[in-house]
Amino acid sequence: MPARTGAEYIKGLQDQEREIWLRGERVKDVTTHPGLANGVRAIASLYDLQHDPALRDEMTYVSPTSGARVGLSFVIPRTKQELERRGAMMLRWARTTCGMMGRSPDFMNVTFAAWAAAGDYFARGRPQFGQNMRRYYEYISEHDLTLTHSLINLQRSRTVSGMFNLEAGTALQVVRETDAGIVVHGARILATLGPLADEIAVYSPRVARHTETHSPFALNFAISCGTPGLKFLCRESFDLGRSHFEHPLGSRFEEMDCVVFFDDVLVPWERVFLLGDVDLLNGTATATHSMTHTAHQGAAKNIAKCEFVLGVALLMTKTLGNGHLPHSEERLGELMLYTELMKACMRAAEADAQLDEWGVMCPAALPAESTRNLFMTAYPRMVEILQLLGSSSFMITPSEADFSGPLAPEIEQYLATDTATARERVKLFRLAWDIAGSAFGSRQVLYERFFASDPLTRARALGALYPKDEAMARVQEFLDDE
Numbered sequence: 001m002p003a004r005t006g007a008e009y010i011k012g013l014q015d016q017e018r019e020i021w022l023r024g025e026r027v028k029d030v031t032t033h034p035g036l037a038n039g040v041r042a043i044a045s046l047y048d049l050q051h052d053p054a055l056r057d058e059m060t061y062v063s064p065t066s067g068a069r070v071g072l073s074f075v076i077p078r079t080k081q082e083l084e085r086r087g088a089m090m091l092r093w094a095r096t097t098c099g100m101m102g103r104s105p106d107f108m109n110v111t112f113a114a115w116a117a118a119g120d121y122f123a124r125g126r127p128q129f130g131q132n133m134r135r136y137y138e139y140i141s142e143h144d145l146t147l148t149h150s151l152i153n154l155q156r157s158r159t160v161s162g163m164f165n166l167e168a169g170t171a172l173q174v175v176r177e178t179d180a181g182i183v184v185h186g187a188r189i190l191a192t193l194g195p196l197a198d199e200i201a202v203y204s205p206r207v208a209r210h211t212e213t214h215s216p217f218a219l220n221f222a223i224s225c226g227t228p229g230l231k232f233l234c235r236e237s238f239d240l241g242r243s244h245f246e247h248p249l250g251s252r253f254e255e256m257d258c259v260v261f262f263d264d265v266l267v268p269w270e271r272v273f274l275l276g277d278v279d280l281l282n283g284t285a286t287a288t289h290s291m292t293h294t295a296h297q298g299a300a301k302n303i304a305k306c307e308f309v310l311g312v313a314l315l316m317t318k319t320l321g322n323g324h325l326p327h328s329e330e331r332l333g334e335l336m337l338y339t340e341l342m343k344a345c346m347r348a349a350e351a352d353a354q355l356d357e358w359g360v361m362c363p364a365a366l367p368a369e370s371t372r373n374l375f376m377t378a379y380p381r382m383v384e385i386l387q388l389l390g391s392s393s394f395m396i397t398p399s400e401a402d403f404s405g406p407l408a409p410e411i412e413q414y415l416a417t418d419t420a421t422a423r424e425r426v427k428l429f430r431l432a433w434d435i436a437g438s439a440f441g442s443r444q445v446l447y448e449r450f451f452a453s454d455p456l457t458r459a460r461a462l463g464a465l466y467p468k469d470e471a472m473a474r475v476q477e478f479l480d481d482e
C-alpha cells in the first residue's frame with residue numbers, strides 16, 4: 001500500500017474504535033470532536049503533501065519491499081544523500097506546522113526504521129523479537145500508520161533513589177504470559193498524539209533497577225490504539241473552538257497529550273520486541289542509535305520553530321516601529337543566533353554522519369544531541385524575548401467580533417500603527433500570544449523543556465557521548481608546557 005493521503009489517514013481513525021476520554025466523556029469520533037478535529041486535519045495535511053505532484057520525490061521513496069512509494073521518514077538511510085533527503089522531508093513537515101507539532105508521525109517513523117535495521121539487537125533477547133521488529137516496521141511503513149508512544153511510568157512518589165520509582169500497581173508491568181501473548185497492567189505518560197494515532201509504541205528509555213537483570217517493567221511492544229483494555233485520558237483541549245484569527249495556532253495544531261491506562265491489555269507475541277531484559281532495554285536507544293535519529297527529527301522541528309518565532313518577532317518590531325531600538329536589536333540578534341545554531345547543528349549532524357554497525361547512515365550524535373539539549377532552555381528564552389518585545393501589545397488584542405462592533409471606529413483609528421492597520425496589528429499579536437502566552441503557547445514551552453525527558457537526563461546523555469579526554473588533554477598539554 002503506498003503512502004497515504006490525508007483522507008485515508010482520517011478514514012483509518014474513523015474505522016478504528018478506541019477508548020478516548022476528554023472532559024468526562026468518551027470521544028465517539030476524534031475526527032469530528034471539536035477539541036481534536038483540527039489537529040487531525042493538520043496531520044492529514046502532512047499526509048496530503050506526499051501526494052502533491054511537485055513534492056512526490058521529496059516526500060516519498062520507493063519501498064525496497066513492495067516497490068510502492070512510501071513516506072520518506074520511514075527510510076533506513078544507507079548514504080549521506082538519503083539522510084539529507086530525510087532531513088529535508090522532515091523539515092518540510094515541520095514548517096507546515098510552524099514547528100508546533102513535535103510529535104508528527106516522522107518522530108516514531110525514524111525510531112522504528114533504526115530499530116528494524118538493528119533487528120539483531122532485539123534478537124539478543126529472543127530470536128523471534130528481531131523478526132517481530134522487522135515485520136512490524138514493514139507493517140507500519142507499508143500502511144503508512146501514525147504512532148504515538150508512551151515511555152514514562154506514573155510514579156506515586158519519588159522517594160526511592162534513581163530516576164524512576166517503579167511500583168507494582170502503578171507502573172506498567174507484565175502480569176502474566178499466555179499462549180497468545182503478554183498481559184500488561186498499569187499506567188504510562190505522556191502519549192502526545194494519542195487520540196490522533198493508529199498505533200501506540202510502549203518502551204522506556206531505561207528502567208531504574210539497574211541492579212536487576214530481569215524486570216516485569218522492562219518492555220518494548222506496539223499495539224493498535226483500539227486494543228481492548230487500552231484507555232487514553234486527555235488533558236483539556238487547547239483548541240478553544242475559535243477562528244484562525246483569534247487563536248491561530250491552537251485552532252490548527254492541537255496535538256493533545258494523554259495519560260494511558262492499560263487494563264490487563266493483551267499484547268500478541270508478534271508485537272513484543274523486548275521482554276524483561278533490563279540491560280537490553282537500558283541500552284536500546286544508544287545501541288540502535290534511535291536516540292540520534294529522533295534528535296535528527298527534533299533538529300528539523302527546532303529549525304522550523306526558530307524560523308517561525310524569529311519571523312513573528314521581526315513582524316512585531318516592524319509593526320510597533322521599535323526594531324531600531326538597541327535592546328530590540330539585541331533580542332532579535334539572539335533569536336537569529338538560535339536559528340542559525342539549530343541549522344548548523346542539523347547540517348553538522350548530516351555532514352559528519354557515519355555508517356553505524358547496523359549499516360545505517362547515522363547522524364553525528366554530538367551536534368544532533370546538542371540541538372535537542374540547547375532547545376530545552378533556548379525555547380523558553382525565545383518566548384521570553386517575544387514577551388519583552390511585545391509588552392502591552394499582547395493585551396491590545398480585541399476579538400474578531402469587536403471589529404464589527406460599536407467600538408470598530410475607535411479600534412481602527414487608535415490601534416493602527418505607522419506600518420499596520422488595526423486589524424493587521426491585532427491579528428499578528430494574537431499569533432504572538434499563541435506562542436508566548438496562551439495555554440497552547442505555555443504547553444509548547446513545557447513540551448520543549450521536557451518532551452525528551454528531564455534536563456538532567458539529557459545532560460547525562462550528552463556527557464556520556466562527549467570526548468572529554470580530548471578537552472582535558474589540550475589543557476594538560478598547556479599546563480605541561482614549561
Ligand SMILES: Cc1cc2nc3c(=O)[nH]c(=O)nc-3n(C[C@H](O)[C@H](O)[C@H](O)COP(=O)(O)OP(=O)(O)OC[C@H]3O[C@@H](n4cnc5c(N)ncnc54)[C@H](O)[C@@H]3O)c2cc1C
Pocket residue numbers: 103149150151152158161162163189190191192193257443446447450451452453454455456
Ligand atoms: C508536553 C509534553 C509532551 C510529552 N510527550 C511525551 C510523549 O509523547 N511520550 C512520552 O513518552 N513522554 C512524553 N513526555 C513526557 C516526558 O518524557 C516526561 O515529562 C519527562 O521524561 C520528565 O518526566 P516527568 O514529567 O515524570 O518529570 P519528573 O520526574 O516528575 O521530574 C520533575 C522535575 O524533578 C526533577 N527530578 C525528578 N527526579 C529527579 C531525580 N531523581 N534527581 C534529580 N532531579 C529529579 C526533574 O529533573 C524535573 O525537573 C511529554 C512531556 C511533556 C511536558
